[in-house]
Amino acid sequence: MLKDTHTAEIEAIRSRYADQRSAVLPLLYIAQDTYGYLSRDVIREVADILSMPYTDVFEVVSFYTLFYERPVGKWVIQVCDDVPCCYLGAEEVIAVIKQQLDISEEQITQDGMFTLQRVKCLAACDRAPVVQANLEYIYNVTPERVDTMLRELRARVESGEALSISGHAAEDYEFTANGTMRLIERRLGDIPGSATSGVQRREAHKINTQVQQSVAPEPAQAVAEQRIAAESPVAPSPDRSSAGAHPDLDNEDGSATPAHAAQQDAPRAEGESA
Ligand code: FES
Numbered sequence: 001m002l003k004d005t006h007t008a009e010i011e012a013i014r015s016r017y018a019d020q021r022s023a024v025l026p027l028l029y030i031a032q033d034t035y036g037y038l039s040r041d042v043i044r045e046v047a048d049i050l051s052m053p054y055t056d057v058f059e060v061v062s063f064y065t066l067f068y069e070r071p072v073g074k075w076v077i078q079v080c081d082d083v084p085c086c087y088l089g090a091e092e093v094i095a096v097i098k099q100q101l102d103i104s105e106e107q108i109t110q111d112g113m114f115t116l117q118r119v120k121c122l123a124a125c126d127r128a129p130v131v132q133a134n135l136e137y138i139y140n141v142t143p144e145r146v147d148t149m150l151r152e153l154r155a156r157v158e159s160g161e162a163l164s165i166s167g168h169a170a171e172d173y174e175f176t177a178n179g180t181m182r183l184i185e186r187r188l189g190d191i192p193g194s195a196t197s198g199v200q201r202r203e204a205h206k207i208n209t210q211v212q213q214s215v216a217p218e219p220a221q222a223v224a225e226q227r228i229a230a231e232s233p234v235a236p237s238p239d240r241s242s243a244g245a246h247p248d249l250d251n252e253d254g255s256a257t258p259a260h261a262a263q264q265d266a267p268r269a270e271g272e273s274a
Contacts, residue, residue, distance in 0.1 A: 003049055006030055010049060020050050024060055028067060029166040036165065037068040065119070066135070066166070073108045073115040074163055075153050078132040079141075081118045084125040089142060093129050094118065096143040100150060113154060127174075135167025138181070139174045152181045 003010060013026045027049060031042050038061050047057040061067045068076070077097065081090045094105075097116055101109050108115050124130045127139035133153055141149060157163065164170070172184040 002027075002031055002034060002045055005034070014050075021052055021056075024050060024052065024057060028057070028061060032067060032166050033164050037071050039069075068165075071108065072165065073113050074157050074165070075113060075133050076115045076117060076165065077153075078117045078119040078122075080120065080122045080124075080128070080130045080132070082121040082125075084121075085128040085130055088128045090129040092143045093131070093141050093146060096146040097150070100146060113157060114150070134163055134165050135170035137170075137172045139172070141175075145175055145179065148175070148179060148181060 047054045122130045131138045131141045
C-alpha cells in the first residue's frame with residue numbers, strides 16, 4: 001500500500017496544502033510510478049488516503065491524458081502528429097516506429113518495453129518532429145533516427161535505470177550531427193559567455209552551414225522544404241545534413257542552435273528595419 005511504502009513522501013506532499021484534495025495530482029503520479037498504471041483499485045487507494053470520493057479521483061484520472069488507466073510499456077512513446085510536426089515527417093516517424101516495434105497505436109510491445117501513442121502539439125514546434133518518451137522530449141526525430149532512439153531507450157531499461165513513467169526526472173534530448181542522442185544541458189536563459197551565448201551560437205551555426213552546404217538534402221526533407229517555401233513568405237534555409245539533421249540545431253560541435261535564435265542573430269542588411 002502506498003501509505004506504507006511512501007509514508008514520508010505522502011505526508012510531505014499533504015503538508016503543502018491547506019485542503020488535502022489539492023494533493024491529488026502528485027499522489028496520483030506516485031501511484032502511477034509505483035504500480036505502472038492507475039487501476040480502479042489504485043484510484044480507490046488514493047481516494048482513501050485523501051478522504052475523497054472515488055468518483056472525484058476517477059474524474060481527475062480520466063481527464064488527464066498522462067494518467068494511464070490501462071497497462072502501458074516501460075516507455076510510453078508519444079509522437080506529436082500536429083501540423084508542424086507532420087510537415088517535417090511525423091507520420092513517417094510513426095510508421096517506422098510501428099514497423100520496428102510491430103505494434104499499432106495504444107498497444108504494448110510483447111516484451112512490455114514500449115507503448116506508442118499519438119499526441120497533439122507538445123509546444124516544441126521549432127524542433128519538430130518531436131517525440132515524448134515518459135515526458136522526456138526528444139527533438140528532431142526523423143525516420144532514420146528512430147532506430148537509435150529506440151535502442152537508447154531500451155538500453156536505459158536494461159542498464160537498470162529507474163524510470164519514472166510520470167516523468168519525475170524528465171529531461172530533453174537532441175540528436176548530434178553524427179546521429180547519436182545527447183542530453184541537453186538545462187540553462188536558465190542565454191547567459192553571456194556560456195556555451196549557448198548568441199555569439200557562440202552564431203559562430204557555430206556559420207561553421208555548420210559551411211560544412212553542410214555541400215551535402216544534398218534528404219528527399220523527404222526536400223519535399224518538406226518545398227512545401228514550407230511554397231506556403232511561407234520567408235524562404236527556409238537550404239542546408240540539411242545527410243543524417244536528417246535540422247540545419248539550425250545540429251552544429252559541428254554537436255551543440256544546439258534554435259532556428260529562431262539563428263534568425264535573430266543574423267546580420268541585417270543596411271536599411272533593413274528590425
Ligand atoms: S506541432 Fe509538434 S510540437 Fe508543436
